[in-house]
Amino acid sequence: MQSGLIDSLKGIVGAEHVLTSQEDLLCYSYDATPGFSHMPEAVVMPGTADEVAKVLAAANEAKIPVYPRGSGTNLSAGTVPLKGGIVLLMTRMNKIVEIDTANLIAVAEPGVVVGDLNKAVEEFGLIYPPDPGTVATATLGGTVSENAGGLRGLKYGVSKHYVMGLEVVLADGRILNTGGKTVKDVAGYDLTKLFTGSEGTLGVITKITVKLMPAPEARRSMLATFAKLDDAGQAIAAIIAAKIIPATLEIMDNATVRTVEDYAKVGLPTDVEAVLLIEVDGIAEVVEKDSAKVVEVLKANNAAEIRVAQDAAERDKIWAARRAALPALAKLRPTTFVEDATVPRSKVPDMIRAVNEIAARHAVTIGTFGHAGDGNLHPTIVCDIRDDAEMDRVYKAMDEIFAVSLQLGGTLSGEHGIGVGKLRYMESQFGPAGMAAMRAIKKALDPNCILNPGKLVGECL
Ligand SMILES: Cc1cc2nc3c(=O)[nH]c(=O)nc-3n(C[C@H](O)[C@H](O)[C@H](O)COP(=O)(O)OP(=O)(O)OC[C@H]3O[C@@H](n4cnc5c(N)ncnc54)[C@H](O)[C@@H]3O)c2cc1C
Structure with missing residues (x-):
């Protein structure tokens, strides 16, 4: 990047809001996604929309890439400045x-x-x-x-x-x-x-x-264990079929339950194939009625144990188990990939089974938990990114997980986005015509391809 452009950027946002030291640039060379990093040439922190407009006009004129960034917690390398240029840090605009x-x-x-x-x-x-x-x-x-x-x-x-x-x-x-x-x-x-x-x-x-x-007037949380994964799957479908839409309906598979128990000692049986965690919310009378109905459905679908929180402390205990899922898995190995392959809710057991089979075949460790009610699962692969042979198996396992989610009528992402990590699968979901339409939109709005280039729709052709 020309020093003249850095001076112009300083003129727009103030010199104290342009970072160029190697130490500062290093902090913005990566985000929460493992496996991707690249140094930017400048980090620019605008304070107003007008400043953003002037920064973009200058970058567009010079054809310099710009990577917008919030807190950098995304899991698809969305903020990694893969082609250098400017990281546009939006955190000053916080009113x-x-x-x-x-x-x-x-x-x-x-x-x-x-x-x-x-x-x-x-x-x-x-x-x-x-x-x-x-x-x-x-x-x-x-x-x-x-x-x-x-x-x-x-x-x-x-x-x-x-x-x-x-x-x-x-x-x-x-x-x-x-x-x-x-x-x-x-x-x-x-x-x-x-x-x-x-x-x-x-x-x-x-x-x-x-x-x-x-805000909902009342909430009621429940936890149910299942010896058989299919019974948990049936229970998910049966709760919705009973015309109850819980605010939250989460699943943890056996690998996750064992890891959570080992890490947090929340009293979960480690021999079950699945645990469901459920919360209904709304008007107090409706919550009372719905939670009783959910318990009935869980029993009818062979839940081994059902816990219903009677107060805030019991509710916290139930959700502590779910909150422990990611940290517990992440503690096992140096590198954690949290994926978000998503399927229709009726296919959740098929998806979990497929992930387990893929994990065993490629000898990789995967715990699956997630938002079962909306089919949004988080197969979480723990590994060591420094081990090339293991990473080869991990990337093969990932390819197969996303292929299965599409075969089951699902999508590449329920909430984490595409970024770069899942770019290679996009054509399988959208086909050539879908990709062409999305690239045409990108080209129409960003003809010089300066905004987060190489992400979501790939390279500008
Ligand atoms: C432990 C953990 C748990 C998570 N749990 C969840 C979860 O339950 N559900 C979920 O959906 N996600 C989850 N995430 C992912 C992540 O938190 C979300 O993607 C979140 O939306 C990212 O917000 P951010 O401010 O960190 O954005 P960033 O990571 O900074 O940016 C995300 C994307 O938005 C773009 N961007 C940022 N600001 C702007 C702007 N002003 N204008 C245009 N583009 C912009 C960036 O270029 C990038 O592509 C989790 C992540 C971690 C690490």
């Missing part, structure tokens, strides 16, 4: 602009941490439902750009179900606004949905209008 209780809407800048938004709306009896495991660190801009979900996805959906409007800076520095505060708005192409989940490849989001929901 909650408005909480509009008449319209149940919040307007916020992209650097607001999702947990902070939730704390701010809580005092009005409201929630912003998308709740990734990283809710205490991930930014609103990052979660909207990844279309992030979380534990409550079954009932509440993912980020795209809450984004009502966006302010976006295009690659050439023009600013556009999409959507707004009206629930009904069918004018034109749905640009709000297009930019949501676009992983920083189409524009830089500088303001976000989101829908809020009334």
